[in-house]
Amino acid sequence: MNDVAATGISVLLVDDHPIVRQGYRRVLESQGDLHVVAEADNAADAYGAFKAHDPDVVVLDISMPGASGLEAIRNIRARSPRARILVFTMHNEAVLVKSAFSAGASGFVTKSSEPSAVVNAIRSVARGERAMSDDIAHILAEDSLSPTGSALDQLGEREIEILRQFAGGATTEEIATHLNLSVKTVQNYHYLIKTKTGARTDAQLVRLAATCGLTRI
Amino acid sequence: MNDVAATGISVLLVDDHPIVRQGYRRVLESQGDLHVVAEADNAADAYGAFKAHDPDVVVLDISMPGASGLEAIRNIRARSPRARILVFTMHNEAVLVKSAFSAGASGFVTKSSEPSAVVNAIRSVARGERAMSDDIAHILAEDSLSPTGSALDQLGEREIEILRQFAGGATTEEIATHLNLSVKTVQNYHYLIKTKTGARTDAQLVRLAATCGLTRI
């Protein structure tokens, strides 16, 4: 690992908006100890940039076109398990946060956070600690009060199948017919899937299914 | 009007993410002729800041909580018809662009644009010209050639806004709070949107919003 104390923290910025990257770069560099050594504007380039520059921390927005940011996290971590990745996005859904962490992220900070919170999160992640912004901690705390599991891997075979059809746009009756189940059973699965994944909305369920590759949009 | 040539261009930044504002501020100020004289983090404060500082250009992200950005545009223009407003957002839906211009915006630039395109757009708008980024021009052109409008074209601007938030994972109550509406009204919009678009399921609605670029997954 780099000698962080002596050389400062090197950062790889991944975000699809050029001017946003430029803005972050200036904010981070004004801190003195943070140095943006590379940028990438999509998930596919992120790993190449990571390999080329071996940054201490990857700061990455998961809402990007093309491959999902979650995939980028998995991609980088699979080949460089010591990589520190800080997710930095406007989204604050519990499902997404949990997916990001289980994909291998070290931190999760929303864009609503103060700049100081963001740079502190970068420093924490560089030290190998876990970091998240206050709003994320709150959402996760709220979510953890119900004895749910983590994300999609907690679902059984049937639940996955029903989630797939549901996210594909099928109605409850249609799913019941397809699978020769009673409507009530499908409704119960629907409810179970929501509680297990922590989704509070059907829309969140669809987004989860999409980000996990269960359905294509 | 201010003497732009002699004093430079004063800018009011409106965006709900503190670090994003900070980033823009640094990028713009590095240009020499652009000066950020005020910031606002929501549509409600935008007009107050405008009145207090009388900036040459308002740079505003329309995807904000609270009153929609479109409302902020109308708000400012209604009371100060000479205001120059440049919409600066990640969204690139033709419907949104048209709504923004008819609300009184002078320009529309996406965050995918190069920083140089953004600052040039600010200068154009300050000179009283209309400005838009290349991708927006392309989308508008494409849209005007298609005989069959997108499914979103039949929706009003409120419906679009509610659909965006819904597809983003917000609950009915959250949307009602964000937009200062009764839950009942949001429910009615939800129903109306479904019937207008022909979606029979919330999941289909999310997919529609995603394929139309209203939301990203």
Next chain:
DNA sequence: TTGCAGTTCGGGCAAATTTCCCAAGCCGGA
């Protein structure tokens, strides 16, 4: 063999939401 744990399947019932229908206010165009 027994027993435990997990998955699948569905009933029940109160609470919430969806589905329609309706109305009033506002604004822009004919």
Next chain:
DNA sequence: TCCGGCTTGGGAAATTTGCCCGAACTGCAA
């Protein structure tokens, strides 16, 4: 001026959700 569309919400019946429950079936291990 009148018409039509958008926005905002009330009302009431129909449906779904949220959360409880039990039962059958599986595999697995003691």
